[in-house]
Each structure stands twice: as structure tokens, then as C-alpha cells.
Amino acid sequence: MPYDIQCAAYYFPGFHPERRNDSVHGPGWTEWELMKCARPRFAGHDQPKIPLHGWGDESDPGEMAVKIDEASAHGIDAFVFDWYWYDGPYLQGALDRGFLRAPNRGKMKFALMWANHNWRNFHPGGRDADYPVLFQSLVTEKGAAAVWDHILEHYMSHPQYWRVEGKLYFAIYSVNRFILQLGGPEKARKVLDLFREKTARAGLGELHINGIWFDMLEKDAELLECPQEEWVSRLGIDSYTSYNSTGATETWKRTKETFPRIDYAETCSQYFEIAERAIRKLPAPYYPVMTVGWDSTPRTIQSDTYLPGAYPWFAVMEPDPETFEKALAKLRDLVSGHTPAHREKILFINAWNEWSEGSYLEPDTLRKYAFLDAVKRVLDR
Numbered sequence: 001m002p003y004d005i006q007c008a009a010y011y012f013p014g015f016h017p018e019r020r021n022d023s024v025h026g027p028g029w030t031e032w033e034l035m036k037c038a039r040p041r042f043a044g045h046d047q048p049k050i051p052l053h054g055w056g057d058e059s060d061p062g063e064m065a066v067k068i069d070e071a072s073a074h075g076i077d078a079f080v081f082d083w084y085w086y087d088g089p090y091l092q093g094a095l096d097r098g099f100l101r102a103p104n105r106g107k108m109k110f111a112l113m114w115a116n117h118n119w120r121n122f123h124p125g126g127r128d129a130d131y132p133v134l135f136q137s138l139v140t141e142k143g144a145a146a147v148w149d150h151i152l153e154h155y156m157s158h159p160q161y162w163r164v165e166g167k168l169y170f171a172i173y174s175v176n177r178f179i180l181q182l183g184g185p186e187k188a189r190k191v192l193d194l195f196r197e198k199t200a201r202a203g204l205g206e207l208h209i210n211g212i213w214f215d216m217l218e219k220d221a222e223l224l225e226c227p228q229e230e231w232v233s234r235l236g237i238d239s240y241t242s243y244n245s246t247g248a249t250e251t252w253k254r255t256k257e258t259f260p261r262i263d264y265a266e267t268c269s270q271y272f273e274i275a276e277r278a279i280r281k282l283p284a285p286y287y288p289v290m291t292v293g294w295d296s297t298p299r300t301i302q303s304d305t306y307l308p309g310a311y312p313w314f315a316v317m318e319p320d321p322e323t324f325e326k327a328l329a330k331l332r333d334l335v336s337g338h339t340p341a342h343r344e345k346i347l348f349i350n351a352w353n354e355w356s357e358g359s360y361l362e363p364d365t366l367r368k369y370a371f372l373d374a375v376k377r378v379l380d381r
Contacts, residue, residue, distance in 0.1 A: 005335055006344060007379055008078040008162070009071065009361060010113065010243065010351040013094035016059035020090060024121065024134060030057075031298075031356045034123060038298040041306035042260045046318055047297060049355060052363040058353075064098035067362070068108050071352065074372040075379035076361075078109035078162045079352060080171065085147055086119065086135035100158065109162035112155060113171035113212070113243075114147075116178060122312055124301045129310035139181040141191055148195045152202050164239070165344050167208035168199065173243065175211045175231060176223050185226035185234040192236055213240040213286065215274050216248050232283045240278065241287040244350040244359060245271040246294050246317070255315040259308045262294065262317035268327035275331065279338045288335065289348040290328045292371060293319035295358025316358065321367060325374035332378055349375070 014031040021029050032055040038048040056063045071079070079099065084090040099110055116139060120131040139147075151170070155161055162169045172178055179188045196207050211231050218228060231237045246252065249270035251262055268291075275288035296312035307313065331347060339345045353362045361371050 004345060005332060005379060006077045006164075006346045007075055007349065007375070008080050008111070008346065009076050009349045010354070011079040011081045011094070012351055012354045012357075013058065013081060013091045014356065015055075015353065016057050016091075016093045016098070018091055018093060020086075020135065025123065031123065034298040034356050037124075037302055039302055041297050041300075041302075041316075045260075045297075045316065046366070047295070049295075049298075049358070050365045051355070052365055052368060059093035059097040061098055061101040061103065064094070065102040065104050067352070068099070068102055068104050070363070070369075070372065071361075072107040074361075074369075074376040076108070076349070076352070076375065078111060080111045080113050080162075080169075080348070082115045082173075083112040084115050084119065084135075084137075085150075086137060089150070090119070090135060096154070100160075105160055109160055110155075110158075111162040111169045111171070112151065113173055113210075115173045117174055122299050124299055125312055126301050127304055127307065127309050127313060129313075137177075139178060141182065141187065144182070144191045145194060145198075148198050152198060152204065156199065156204055157202070163205075164208045164346065167206040167238070168204060169208045169210060170195075171210040171212060171241070173212045175228075175235070175237075176220065176225070179225050179235075185230070188226075189235050196236075208238045209236065210239045210241055210287075211235070211237045212243050213278065213282070214242055214248055215278065229281075229283060237284065239285045239287060240282050241346075241348055242289045244289060244291040244294075245274070246291060246314075246359075248274060252315075256308060259315045260306060262315045264293065264317050264319050265323045265327075267291075267317060268323060268330075272327070272330055272334070276334060276338075279334065285339070285343055285346075287346040287348055288331050289350050290324070290331055291317075291350045292324065292354075292359045292361060293317055296356065297358075298356045312357075318358075319371070321370035321374050324371055325378060328374065328378045 017028050081095050116137045118133045119135040122131045182188045251267045278286040294317040299312035335345045353360050
């Protein structure tokens with residue numbers, strides 16, 4: 001039987017020229033340069049990872065059209081773009097010039113996840129972890145109003161913008177950071193209410209605001225301003241999801257014992273328990289995420305000895321298509337079995353193209369379409 005589940009994949013727009021990157025790394029630089037320099041860091045390490053379609057420019061509408069064709073043909077309904085704002089948009093070319101001008105854009109929906117963290121220079125980064133902040137994310141009430149206006153004008157008014165239960169979907173990556181920078185949950189609620197008001201005045205209907213949730217943050221001191229379970233009542237968010245499962249499970253918490261590897265099957269099993277618990281306990285829908293893998297070694301200095309440390313010096317979680325497919329099917333059944341009839345069933349995947357973090361569905365020269373074919377089989381499109 002076909003499953004009436006919407007599947008959205010996160011999209012990292014780091015593979016097109018960007019003027020701010022030019023000023024730091026040189027003209028035309030993209031994160032493909034990190035991938036080209038990647039090498040095996042330990043015995044059996046799968047690097048370099050090479051894209052099947054080459055080191056392309058995702059801001060080219062023709063190249064984006066290939067991604068849209070492949071994603072939509074394998075059951076992906078929407079790209080949720082990592083979206084950055086540092087006194088103006090950053091890395092927006094993949095969406096603005098690529099996706100929105102692609103001739104086949106009508107095959108897929110798109111939405112935004114505001115990646116409201118500082119942009120640090122670990123491209124590549126050494127082991128001291130003292131990476132300079134190149135672009136700072138600082139949210140104020142006035143600044144947020146400008147962000148809302150930009151989003152409404154350039155994205156949410158587009159017919160392909162993704163709606164969940166009829167409402168325009170918008171996610172915030174670091175909700176605790178958002179709250180703290182605005183001066184507390186009451187002020188953060190005021191700013192989100194302004195977004196809703198602007199959306200209604202623009203004639204676009206209602207917003208669906210999603211908060212990126214990680215269970216390991218529940219004891220974080222910063223969250224005392226507004227615990228995650230209170231995001232619904234105090235901020236008015238509509239749903240929860242996670243960006244990935246990296247760092248969230250017990251396996252990740254004991255990486256010093258297993259470094260440089262993380263067991264993929266074990267992590268998938270442990271995340272399933274987290275997702276099931278989140279669906280039961282959180283006061284709004286939780287949309288689980290399937291993580292394809294993890295390998296942030298391309299963002300480290302390749303000539304340094306690979307030892308455990310702060311990001312990006314993490315252990316490597318190499319995926320395999322068979323385990324991925326079984327885990328995805330298990331999450332599919334979880335969503336199908338626990339979603340009330342009046343709610344939409346939604347499943348996320350991290351990611352379409354997080355190449356420099358080793359989590360991607362996009363075909364490479366080694367496994368080609370194995371992961372995408374697994375998605376198609378699981379969703380039975």
C-alpha cells in the first residue's frame with residue numbers, strides 16, 4: 001500500500017559562489033573545495049566522497065533541475081533550505097537563482113529553516129576549536145521584523161512554498177538562541193506574533209512555526225528561559241522536529257571509546273526510541289528525522305592527525321543503504337501509527353546534500369542511487 005506521508009529533505013546551500021565567501025576564501029570558492037581536498041583519515045575511511053554529477057553550481061537553474069527531478073522521482077516532496085541572515089541574506093543563491101528559476105520547480109515544494117547561528121570559519125578548521133566568527137547572527141525585535149518582511153516578499157508568496165495543514169511552514173534552528181537574544185520568551189512570542197500578523201495582512205493565510213528540538217538539550221542551562229516543552233504555550237509554536245540525530249544518542253555520548261567510528265545501526269535504533277518518546281510526550285506534533293550519516297572530516301585540516309575534539313573533529317558514522325532503509329521504514333511506521341487522522345504525516349531526512357558533514361541522499365560515485373532508491377521503496381511512491 002502507498003503511504004500518505006510527506007517527506008522533506010533538508011538542503012544545505014553551500015555549493016555555489018557567494019560574495020562573502022569570496023572575501024574570505026578567494027573568488028568562486030564553495031565547499032566543494034573541501035570535498036576535493038578530503039582524504040582518508042584512518043584505515044577504511046571512505047574519503048574522498050565524489051558527487052556522481054560532478055562539482056556543480058547549485059545556483060544554476062539547469063543543475064538544480066536535475067536535483068528536483070531526482071528528488072521528486074524518489075519520493076521527496078519538499079526541500080527545506082537552511083536559510084541564513086547576517087544583516088542580509090547569505091548563501092541564498094541555491095534557492096533564489098537555482099530552485100526558484102528551475103524550469104521544473106513545480107514538481108516540489110520548498111520551505112525555510114532559519115539557521116540562526118553564528119558562521120564560524122572551520123573551512124577547514126584546526127584542532128584548537130577557536131574558530132573566528134565571520135558573520136554574527138544577532139536577532140533584535142526591529143531586525144526580526146525586517147527578516148519577516150524579506151521572507152514574506154521573496155518566498156512565502158511563491159506558489160511552491162510548502163504548507164503544513166494549510167499553513168506556511170517555517171522552522172527556527174536554535175530556538176533557545178532566538179529567545180535569549182530577544183530578551184526572554186514573552187518578547188520572543190511578541191516577535192513571532194508579529195510574523196503571524198504580517199503574514200495574515202499579506203493575504204497569505206496562517207503560519208506553521210516549527211522548533212528544532214533535541215532531547216539532549218533538555219538540561220541545558222540556556223533553556224531555563226523557556227524549556228522545550230513550554231515552546232507551545234509560551235511561544236506559540238506549532239510543531240517540533242530535529243535537524244539530525246548526531247550527538248543525540250547514547251552511542252554518541254561514548255565516542256571516546258569508539259573513536260574514530262560511530263556504529264550507524266546502533267545510533268539509528270537509539271534515535272527511534274528518542275523519536276517515539278518525543279511523539280508521546282511533546283505537547284505538539286513531533287516530525288522525526290532520518291540521518292543519512294555523519295562525516296565532518298572534510299572541514300578539518302587534512303594534514304593534522306585525526307583525534308577526537310570539538311566540531312568538526314567528531315567521530316565518523318558511515319552509513320550503509322540496507323541499514324538506512326530498515327531504519328527509515330521503522331520511522332515511517334512510527335509516523336503512520338502515531339499520527340492522528342486529522343494531522344498530516346511528515347518525515348524529514350538529513351540531508352539532501354550535507355556533503356561536508358557526510359549526510360546526503362544525492363548520488364555519489366560509490367553508492368550512486370542506493371540511498372535514493374531506498375527512500376522510494378520505503379515510501380512506495
